[in-house]
């Protein structure tokens with residue numbers, strides 16, 4: 001602990017002595033060269049990828065902020081591109097421009113204030129530890145890990161979706177991120193025991209850990225349950241992975257893309273159905289049933305943002321079975337079901353799932369270790385890695401939907 005404190009003081013001094021002032025310069029400096037500081041030395045300035053208009057990021061260089069007693073400065077190693085980033089990139093639905101995006105990031109602590117001793121779960125932290133951020137509970141900064149079951153990210157902010165301000169280093173698409181302490185309400189976790197790819201996947205995996213926790217509340221999901229996972233994008237594929245780490249073995253993947261269905265099999269689905277090969281819901285239902293040895297599913301996870309897919313999935317579930325709908329992070333429009341046939345008379349146990357809570361994050365760290373231990377190809381979910389300089393290409397690749405998870409990985 002003493003060693004850490006010495007390091008902290010030295011590094012904070014280094015930062016302070018190198019600084020020409022705090023906060024942003026009045027006008028945004030133009031695209032800057034990569035920082036040339038020697039390893040272990042914190043530069044005076046660093047770059048952020050500022051989205052200055054729709055479909056355009058610009059690298060801008062700013063002085064690194066002064067690290068206060070409760071703050072943490074993190075050197076970014078990498079950050080996944082999320083569907084939410086893609087929405088913001090395309091249309092700015094959150095009205096955040098100018099903004100530094102990136103909320104699926106991870107990096108190494110290079111400086112921290114003297115009051116920072118432990119992460120949000122109470123685990124000790126020191127310079128050099130690898131961390132991820134989670135929610136920012138601005139209105140409730142005293143919140144602790146153990147009264148969070150009831151709170152999900154819906155009512156909170158996250159780094160990477162914060163309005164721009166003088167600090168500038170508010171998102172993970174940058175060289176550094178500044179985690180503000182005290183009343184700001186930041187939460188963060190020491191995840192030094194996970195490799196970089198796993199750390200980049202924590203946020204999307206937490207979505208599925210939460211969804212499976214929601215599914216478990218129905219009491220239907222068991223070791224030997226027959227489960228349908230509809231939609232094999234990153235969300236559906238990770239859903240299969242979470243189920244596999246729980247020992248669920250009878251998984252049928254449904255999608256229209258053969259490559260994704262093949263990945264679903266690698267991830268542990270034992271059967272797959274390509275809905276494009278069937279005309280009409282009856283034929284599709286028969287195919288799903290046949291894939292499960294002539295049985296309808298005990299439980300189904302809906303992992304597409306397609307309202308038609310929501311309507312379809314009830315047909316794949318047995319009477320008294322369960323359904324977790326998690327495909328609509330954003331409004332995808334209305335779905336038409338027959339409440340009598342689909343829900344009521346079948347006594348379907350339906351749960352919705354949206355994002356995650358802090359507790360799910362802790363579970364996710366364990367899930368990622370288990371997934372690796374049983375040989376699930378989690379890293380292969382990251383199909384593209386771009387340096388920060390190519391962030392526009394990274395977002396375009398995400399929009400083109402040619403890969404699965406796209407990530408920015410800093411040099």
Ligand SMILES: NC(=O)c1ccc[n+]([C@@H]2O[C@H](COP(=O)([O-])OP(=O)(O)OC[C@H]3O[C@@H](n4cnc5c(N)ncnc54)[C@H](O)[C@@H]3O)[C@@H](O)[C@H]2O)c1
Pocket residue numbers: 083207230231232233234235236254255256257260275303304305306308309326327328329330353354355356
């Ligand atoms: N609940 C949450 O908190 C949460 C969090 C993140 C994402 N999501 C949502 O999850 C959904 C999936 O995310 P993703 O990143 O995997 O998206 P994605 O677009 O990469 O994958 C969706 C998949 O669904 C398939 N699909 C489309 N229509 C289908 C149909 N009728 N039947 C079967 N498959 C069909 C597509 O071929 C595609 O492979 C998105 O709509 C997203 O909004 C929810």
Ligand SMILES: [Zn+2]
Pocket residue numbers: 082083084103104203204
């Ligand atoms: Zn995300």
